[in-house]
Amino acid sequence: MATELIKTGTPGLDHVLKGGLRKGASILITGAPGTGKTLMALQFIYYGAKDYGENGIFLTTEENTDVLAQSASNLGMDIKAVMDKGKMFIVQKPIATLKGGIMSIKGLIDAIKKNNVKRVALDSLIFFEYLYPRFDGNKMEYRRQVLIFMQQMKKAGVTFLVVSERSVTDFDRLVYDMMDFVFEGIIIISRVRKGSYFERVLTVAKMRGQDHSLDVYPVTIGTEGLKVLHDQTPFSLVEKEQEGFK
Template identity: 30%
Template sequence: MAFNPIDVKVISMPKHVVERVKTGVPGLDDLLNGGFPKGTTVLVTGPTGTGKTTFAVQFVYRGAELYDEPGVIVTLEERAQDLRREMLSFGWDLEKYEREGKIAIIDGVSSIVGLPSEEKFALEEGLNVEGFLRYVYRVVKSINAKRLVVDSIPSIAIRLNEEKDIREVLLRLNTILLEMGVTSILTTEAEDPKSGKISKYGVEEFVSRGVILLDLIEKDVELKRYLLIRKMRETKHAMKKYPFEITEDGITVYPSGEIY
C-alpha cells in the first residue's frame, strides 16, 4: 500500500499555559517565568526585619499602580495608619489607592489593643475563624480584588478568639483563597532558617503553593540580604540564593548577582 501522508496524524497536545501575575518586585518575575501562577498562595517567610511586610505591600501596591489590579491588605501586626506611614518612606501612597477603591486595608490591630479605629475596614474584637474569613471574603468581593496579603499568620493565631489547630485554620484560609481566585501572599516567621525550620508552626509551607524565603547572610562583617524560592508549583525556578536590596523604591532582586 502506498504511503499516504494524510493518514499520518500528528497529534500535538496543547500545553497548559499557566497565567502569571506580575510580582511588582523588579528582578523577581525573571526568576519565576514571568510571575506567580495566577490564583496561587505564596508564603513569604524569614527572620525579623528581613522585608516580609515590605515585599507583601509592594505586591499589592504595584498591582494597583502598574497593573490595575485591586488588592486587599490584612494587617495583623501593625495598625493600618502605622503601615500607611511606614510605606510612605518608599513613596507608596496607599491612601490614594484606597480612595480610588483599588486598595483596601483591613485593620486587625486597633480593636485588640483597645484603640478606637477610624478605619473603613476593621476586624471586630472576639472574632472567630469563620467570622474572620467571612469578613476578608466580603472586602475582597467589594473591591473585586485580584491580590491579597495577610501579614502575618502567627498574628492570626493570636488574633482569633478560638484556639484552633493552626493547620486547620490555614487549610480553610487556603480553600477560601482558592475559591476567591485571588493571588495571595501570607507572611510568617522563621527565626533561624539555617536550622531547616522555615516557618513558625512548621505547617505553613504545606498549605502554600509557593514559598519564598528572605534572609540575611554575613559577608565580610556585613549582613547581606538574599531571597530564595523554596517552592513554586507550576514553575521552573532556580534554587539559588539571590541578593536583594531594600531601597527607597522598595525591594529589588538581582537575578545575576552572587551573594558569596
C-alpha cells in the first residue's frame, strides 16, 4: 500500500522529504534556540488548516496568543482568520501555570474528535521536562509520559510534530537524546557560522518508512516565513569544502 504523504507547510521541505510527511507519524524538530523550530511547527498547523484541509491544534508554552499572532503576521500568516473559521486552535500552557499535568489528555482527545483535527504540534518538550524533571530516579517517568502522550496522538490518528531544544547543533557533533529514538522522524535545524554571520541549515536525520534526502540545506526566514532552499547548498559548507583545496 502506498503511504499517504502530507504537506509540511514549509516551502522546500516537502521536496527534501520526497513528497512530505507520512500521515499519522510522530516527528521531532530539534535544534538550538532561534533556529526556526517554532515557526516550522506553526506553519505545519497554519498551512495544514488553511490550504490542506487538515484542522490543527498548536500546543504552546508561550504566554500569549496575541504575541504569537503578531509575529506570525510579519511572516505571512493570518492566524486569527484561520482560528476564527474553527480550523486552527492554539492551546497555551505557560510553564508557570503548569501543575498537576500537561493538560487533560482526555480533553485534548475530545477536542481532536469534535473539531476533526488531523495535525497536532507541541512546542515544546519542555512541558514534560518541567513536569517530570530528569534527575536520576525520575528519567523513566519523563520517558513514560512522553510515550503515553505520543501513543494517544497515534490513537487519535493525527500527525504529531514535537519541538525540542538542543544546545549543540553542529551536525557533526550532535548528541542524541534517549527520546529521539521513539520518534519516527527527526528534522534538525542548526546555525553554521560563515565569517561574521550565521546561516541557518536543515537536515532530515531520519524518516522511518520513507525515502528522503540526507543533504544539508540552507533555511531562510523572511516575510513569507521559513523556507528550505532545496536546490541550494549552504554557503558555509561550500566554503568548508573549498578550504580543503587550498
